[in-house]
Amino acid sequence: MCDRDLLLIAGVLIVLISASYQDHKHREVHDIHWWIIGSMGVISVMSDAQGVHGIMMATASAMIAIGILWLDTGRMMGTIYWIITMCLFLIPISFSSDDCIVRMGVCIMVSSITFYLMYVMGILRGGADAKCMIVMSIAFHRDVSSYCLTTMAGSNMPFTMSLLFYATSFTSLYALSIIIGNLLKRDIGFRPWRRMELEEAKGSHVWLKQDVVDEKVVITRGVADEGAYDRLGSKGIKEVLVTPMIPFIIPITMAFVFITLAGDPLWSMISSLC
Numbered sequence: 511m512c513d514r515d516l517l518l519i520a521g522v523l524i525v526l527i528s529a530s531y532q533d534h535k536h537r538e539v540h541d542i543h544w545w546i547i548g549s550m551g552v553i554s555v556m557s558d559a560q561g562v563h564g565i566m567m568a569t570a571s572a573m574i575a576i577g578i579l580w581l582d583t584g585r586m587m588g589t590i591y592w593i594i595t596m597c598l599f600l601i602p603i604s605f606s607s608d609d610c611i612v613r614m615g616v617c618i619m620v621s622s623i624t625f626y627l628m629y630v631m632g633i634l635r636g637g638a639d640a641k642c643m644i645v646m647s648i649a650f651h652r653d654v655s656s657y658c659l660t661t662m663a664g665s666n667m668p669f670t671m672s673l674l675f676y677a678t679s680f681t682s683l684y685a686l687s688i689i690i691g692n693l694l695k696r697d698i699g700f701r702p703w704r705r706m707e708l709e710e711a712k713g714s715h716v717w718l719k720q721d722v723v724d725e726k727v728v729i730t731r732g733v734a735d736e737g738a739y740d741r742l743g744s745k746g747i748k749e750v751l752v753t754p755m756i757p758f759i760i761p762i763t764m765a766f767v768f769i770t771l772a773g774d775p776l777w778s779m780i781s782s783l784c
Contacts, residue, residue: 515657518554519770522547522649526763529642533757537715539638541579544645548575551649555618558651559611563602567615570598571648574622578641614651621647621670639758646670646762658773665774665781672774676765681756688754703751712739716752 529543552575556568573595581591596619603615622644629640650657650669657669665672685702692698697705703719711718721730722741729751742750 514554514557518550518649519657519659521550522646523763523766523770526642526759526766529638530757530760530763533638533759537636537755537757539642539759541641544575544579544638544641547642547649548572548579548645551575551645551647551651554649555614555651559602559608559614561608563606563608563611566598566602567611567618570595570615571618571651573598574618575645575648578626578644617651617668617670618647621668625670625674634758636758639762642759642762643670643674646673654769654774654777657770659770660772665777667774667777669769672769672777673762673765675776676768676774677758677761680761680764681758684756684761698751703753705749706752708739708743708748708750711750711752712736714752715755715757717755718742719751719753720747 525543525546529539532539552568552572555571559567599615599619602611606612625640625643628634634640647670653666654669654672688702689700718738721738727745
């Protein structure tokens with residue numbers, strides 16, 4: 511690993527720690543964090559890819575960051591913008607003889623599209639989570655082995671895919687602790703939900719799992735509508751079911767530290783068995 515990658519890892523870690531603090535305190539993260547990581551990513555792309563195709567790749571990466579963090583145009587202009595961005599990726603991928611450029615372009619483009627679609631489908635529920643993963647795709651556009659500080663379990667898995675997997679795994683451990691608590695109390699069952707007083711829930715970082723539909727109290731996927739509290743209160747509900755708003759930037763930061771120190775042991779184990 512070169513000094514440039516060490517500086518990238520150190521700089522991104524500092525930004526992620528700051529973003530994690532904001533996410534924990536407010537469940538919101540200022541976009542300046544993603545601007546910084548995105549800028550470091552574009553510089554990293556420029557350093558790894560030389561020539562005309564490298565310039566095109568760096569420009570496309572910058573356009574992705576600008577597009578998700580700042581762009582606010584009409585439907586037609588937005589479509590044209592993203593078509594140009596896609597072309598700036600596809601031309602180097604299709605015509606470059608440099609395998610590094612091809613792999614980099616595929617990694618950034620596929621990862622960015624994947625995380626955007628996950629946000630649209632509600633899998634990544636927070637806008638900050640999606641922005642974080644997309645700019646991380648730009649900054650860490652190679653495989654896990656390229657950014658692992660040790661030789662414990664490097665792998666050829668794209669860095670941000672491993673990052674998402676381990677961040678989700680750490681989040682699942684937290685959800686599992688809630689489920690185990692419910693089972694021990696013989697309450698709610700095998701669900702990562704909690705009971706909370708209605709008034710307390712109003713000021714807490716939680717998703718309501720109940721709402722009033724057609725004058726009936728029903729279970730929902732997760733309600734962000736503040737009016738749901740009033741609707742439930744009007745039905746005499748004093749205690750509601752909630753699920754915590756997990757500040758996903760914290761698991762992302764934990765996963766980032768884990769991967770840079772230990773690599774991707776699970777994928778390495780699977781690869782060795784195949």
